[in-house]
Amino acid sequence: MSRLQAEGLYKVFGRRPGEAVKKLESGSDRDELRAEGTTAAVIDASFSVEPGQIFVVMGLSGSGKSTLLRMLNGLLDPTAGRVLFDGQDLTALSPKDLRDVRAKKISMVFQHFALFPHRSVLENAAYGLEVQGVPRAEREKRAHEALEMAGLKGWEKSWPDELSGGMQQRVGLARALATDADLLLMDESFSALDPLIRRDMQDQLLSLQKTLKKTIVFITHDLNEAMRLGDNIAVMRDGRIVQLGTAEDILVTPANDYVASFTQDVDRSRVLTAGAIMAEPHTAIGTQDESGKELRTPQDVIAAAPATVSADTPIIELFTPCSTSAVPVAVTDAKGSLIGVVPRSRLLAVLGEPMEPTVPGLAGDTEAGQQDAKNVKAGRQDAKNVKKVSAGA
Ligand SMILES: Nc1ncnc2c1ncn2[C@@H]1O[C@H](COP(=O)(O)OP(=O)(O)OP(=O)(O)O)[C@@H](O)[C@H]1O
Ligand SMILES: [Mg+2]
Secondary structure (H helix, E strand, O other), rough: OEEEEEEEEEEEEEEOOHHHHHHHHHHOHHHHHHHOEEEEEEEEEEEEEEOOOEEEEEEOOOOHHHHHHHHOOOOOOOOOOEEEEEEEEEEOOOOOHHHHHHHHHHEEOOOOOOOOOOOOHHHHHHHHHHHOEEEEEEEHHHHHHHHHHOOOOOOOOHEEEEEEEHHHHHHHHHHHHHHOOOEEEOOOOOOOEEEEEHHHHHHHHHHHHHHHEEEEEEEEOOOOHHHOOOOOOEEOOEEEEEEEEEEEHHHOOOOOOOHHHHHOOOOHHOEHHHHHHOOOOOHHHOOEEEOOOOOOOOOHHHHHHOOOEEOOOOOOHHHHHHHHOOEEEEEOOOOEEEEEEHHHHHHHHHHHHOOOOOOOOOOOOOHHHHHHHHHHHHHEEEEEOOOOOOOOO
């Protein structure tokens, strides 16, 4: 069972919201409604988040991200649609039951979240537990542990104004971690931080996630952040989810020009991994090694490959081996078995349009390179034809 499910969620602000939903369902768009004085903040959003996943909602300012998040924890009532948390319909709970779920199972970290200035770091981190009525000794113990996880061991007795912005943000994270909530909702939690600290916080979140395995919904307007953190990403535009998929899906097969325009600034070579772009192992069987000998078995392919990498290797590390050999790079699992191959043409195809060779010999200057260039064009066409799941469609 999914931990969290949104089913056909709508949120309309303004007069006669129910009527507005009907109009949206029959094809009206956001602008038409706005002319009538209503704002369709979220339109027909459906998705599910699996336990232990980081689900990222990405979109420009005003696209409806925060509104969506507030419906996920019941702070806002959907105009239409349902939110299921562990199979339980949040929209059908009594106010008291909803408060209970929210206090015990869901934790929210805001962008401009405030620490209490006259409470110590420890008391701030323990605040969520205090609200739940957890006795002092117990909540201090858990707040200690959470601060340690958030990298703030030793700062328990400090005051908030003695901490840098990044450290204050960590206290916010610790507060959320201390509550033991299964579901963390993070709204632009790192956006106020400068880039280096922000990256650091992303790393910290990813490494915490490896052990804690919470379910996280993370909101950001930054695609690079979305791609670093998200197991799945929903791209929102004007209240609608216009694409739902993995970082690779969004990079390789953007659902439309709007999404594609976001991906221009993303460094594909660092986001994409060998595992995401590799071809089936059998595609290399029957091809030849550098000296013309036929590769008959997976072992032959591994032996002839210019490099052997794991599935999570960023493709930037495949440039050099791919430029030195026509034999594909071998991708193996932890046991050393061949699980895929990355031929040069595949690498070029996913890197997108620019055909300027960034590494000598990678493209253009050899016959194989020119063939690759054709494959790239063909590959891009294919990619454009396979529109990925667009949510709510
Ligand atoms: N309480 C409200 N009353 C009326 N309109 C609202 C309300 N809350 C949000 N909106 C409108 O809904 C739309 C979506 O707002 P929302 O805050 O969800 O966007 P966002 O994607 O979180 O933006 P940002 O990146 O700036 O935080 C906006 O047009 C906003 O003006
Ligand atoms: Mg917002």
